[in-house]
Amino acid sequence: MRFKLLVFTLAVSLLAVSAAFAKGKPPTAGPGCKPSVKVVLKGVLAPDVDPADADTSFVLTVKKSNKHGRAYKQAGSATILVDAKTHVSRQGAHNLGALSPNDRVSVKARVCKADLTDGATPDLTARKIDAHPAKAPKSP
Secondary structure (H helix, E strand, O other): OHHHHHHHHHHHHHHHHHHHHHHOOOOOOOOOOOOEEEEEEEEEEOOOOOOOOOOOEEEEEEEEEOHHHHHHHHHOEEEEEOOOOOEEEEOOEOOHHHOOOOOEEEEEEEEEHHHHHHHOOOOEEEEEEEEEOOOOOOOO
8 A cells, every 4th residue: 555655656746847847947038037137217207297097108217226227227218117016106196197297206117137138228017106296496
C-alpha cells in the first residue's frame, strides 16, 4: 500500500513540475512583462486641461521624476492614461473629474524596464494619482 502511495505522489509531483515549466519565461516587453519598474512623475496638470470623469488620459507637465522617469522629465510633458484600476485622490474626491488645471500632481505607474531603454517614453497607465490644488502666489 505504501508503495502505491509513493508512486502516486511521485507521479503528481512530476505532473506539477512539468506544468510549471510549460508556462515558460514571462516576456521582457509588453503586457505581463518582467521585470516591471515603478515610474514616479511629479508635476503640474497642464493649464488648458480640465479632465472629466469619462476621460481616459490627461497631459502632465513633468517637473520631477524618479530614476526610471528621467526621459519623461527631459521631454517636459507626458500623456498619462487612466483606466478602471487607477486610484485618484484629490481633497477627498476619488474621480478624474476632481482634477483642476494647474493642480500639483504625483503619478505612479508601472512599465517594463526594457521599454525604457535608450530614453524611450512609452505610454504610462497610472496606478495611483495624488493631486493637490495649485499653491497660491506669495504676497509681498
